[in-house]
Amino acid sequence: MSDDNDDIVQEIEQLPLDAWHHRKGARMVPFAGYEMPIQFDGIVAEHEWTRTQAGLFDVSHMGQLMLTGENVAEELEKLLPGAIASLKPGKVRYSLLIDENGGIIDDLMVTNATPWIEADEEAGTEGHWGDPAYYLVVNGATKWDDIAHLREHLPDEITLTHLDEQALIALQGPNAATALNRVMRNVIDDMVFMESVTHDFGEWPLRITRAGYTGEDGFEISVPAEFAESLCDRLCAEIEVRPVGLGARDSLRLEAGLPLYGHDITTETDPVSAELVFALTKKRREEGGWMGHEAVMKVFNEGPAEKRVGLSLEGRLPAREGALVFDGDKQIGRITSGGFSPTLGAPIAMGYLAQSHTEPGTEVEIEVRNKRLPAKVVPMPFVPHRYHRGN
Amino acid sequence: MARYFTDEHEWIDLEGDTATVGITDYAQGQLGDIVFVELPSVGTMLEKGKDAAVVESVKAASDVYAPISGEVTEANGALEDDPALVNSSPEEDGWFFRMTVSDKSQLEGLMDQAAYKSFCDGL
Numbered sequence: 001m002s003d004d005n006d007d008i009v010q011e012i013e014q015l016p017l018d019a020w021h022h023r024k025g026a027r028m029v030p031f032a033g034y035e036m037p038i039q040f041d042g043i044v045a046e047h048e049w050t051r052t053q054a055g056l057f058d059v060s061h062m063g064q065l066m067l068t069g070e071n072v073a074e075e076l077e078k079l080l081p082g083a084i085a086s087l088k089p090g091k092v093r094y095s096l097l098i099d100e101n102g103g104i105i106d107d108l109m110v111t112n113a114t115p116w117i118e119a120d121e122e123a124g125t126e127g128h129w130g131d132p133a134y135y136l137v138v139n140g141a142t143k144w145d146d147i148a149h150l151r152e153h154l155p156d157e158i159t160l161t162h163l164d165e166q167a168l169i170a171l172q173g174p175n176a177a178t179a180l181n182r183v184m185r186n187v188i189d190d191m192v193f194m195e196s197v198t199h200d201f202g203e204w205p206l207r208i209t210r211a212g213y214t215g216e217d218g219f220e221i222s223v224p225a226e227f228a229e230s231l232c233d234r235l236c237a238e239i240e241v242r243p244v245g246l247g248a249r250d251s252l253r254l255e256a257g258l259p260l261y262g263h264d265i266t267t268e269t270d271p272v273s274a275e276l277v278f279a280l281t282k283k284r285r286e287e288g289g290w291m292g293h294e295a296v297m298k299v300f301n302e303g304p305a306e307k308r309v310g311l312s313l314e315g316r317l318p319a320r321e322g323a324l325v326f327d328g329d330k331q332i333g334r335i336t337s338g339g340f341s342p343t344l345g346a347p348i349a350m351g352y353l354a355q356s357h358t359e360p361g362t363e364v365e366i367e368v369r370n371k372r373l374p375a376k377v378v379p380m381p382f383v384p385h386r387y388h389r390g391n
Numbered sequence: 392m393a394r395y396f397t398d399e400h401e402w403i404d405l406e407g408d409t410a411t412v413g414i415t416d417y418a419q420g421q422l423g424d425i426v427f428v429e430l431p432s433v434g435t436m437l438e439k440g441k442d443a444a445v446v447e448s449v450k451a452a453s454d455v456y457a458p459i460s461g462e463v464t465e466a467n468g469a470l471e472d473d474p475a476l477v478n479s480s481p482e483e484d485g486w487f488f489r490m491t492v493s494d495k496s497q498l499e500g501l502m503d504q505a506a507y508k509s510f511c512d513g514l
Contacts, residue, residue, distance in 0.1 A: 044423075044449060340447070347426075
């Protein structure tokens, strides 16, 4: 047998929860420069547990950045195509770093982390918002390039702090809120999807964000590395919570139709072709002033030559990244992510197809090892999102 | 009946001139949940060390190489309906295919059960 992980020759670092994963029986693999848990009990079991209960994921490889300084929102808007200045404190937005050619440098979550300063009777001050601060979570494999890009293009007055002493834990699943509520009372009651709060849990200063990468309700919790093990033990003591590895994280996000950077989106793909137009706020599309605006709007106005779509396959044989898509003899696209959906019990894939073949229901063929697999364009997500959006 | 093991984590049962081939319990554990097995069709001439089958897990596709040379005489149809047999019964019901043995000398140097066990313990 051959394995994909044989030829990795690079410095592999360990994350704060490394020993914890070993104790929990994880199988570790190198990913994004770190030793990461690919699975604990098995990918399918962990996948199903997350869809029915709550999975705890270590995503500490991701980059956590804090940006502060005067006019930081306005400066960020020069690099991100979303509305940042109008993002209220405690609100979170999905956004993109885009290069001059319209290519995607990374996708990320940006939170307005401006702190609320309580009234101080002795000093005679009213409660007020403190200095503006924005918290970014970027992909692990791209964080060093992102930091270099931000540093290069943001003025010196903006301070960029890499929070590399923070671990990041995701708690995802329909029972994530139930479990978290039992551990920390009254913290997440009023939160909805894409909101973020800070909370001192005893001596542990946490940032809790209601978001994730599975399509389920859930949270991402930023915690100082020294307390990460204790927090994971505390969460896993809840009956609903079990550790879940990267393998299930990938099958869950694929079912949720969420793109994976470096595969479904790269500097070779633009936000319009990638079907991420929702990240380009309408007003900012019209007004511009962000890097890559001209190139992206050209695609937006003329229509993309190809678009990212979902594909469902007949049979059981999955099509993987790199497989080519055909209509008869004509190649009309390529697969960028593919695998077997545990929830649907069938193979699913994501890829770029020529605009002419992107209507749901369009029948195509995917070539896998000289065989043609019948497939159909379907809307994403493959499995409906169940975010907590409130009433 | 003699059972041989390869360092590619395959097992071979030799009965007369026919060999039955599958992957070991260690191998299925490494691969994880198997969702599809692509087997060679009857009549395929396999060459030792070359591609013989493909195992698709949720995670990835992995090649299975022919442990010896010979002609495929039967493929395990049960894996078509239930590929997870490779996870639940890798060294019995989850066998892959049967083949003729072109050159019995190719079996020399393969491991027996005890040698394979210590090989895996060293991994």
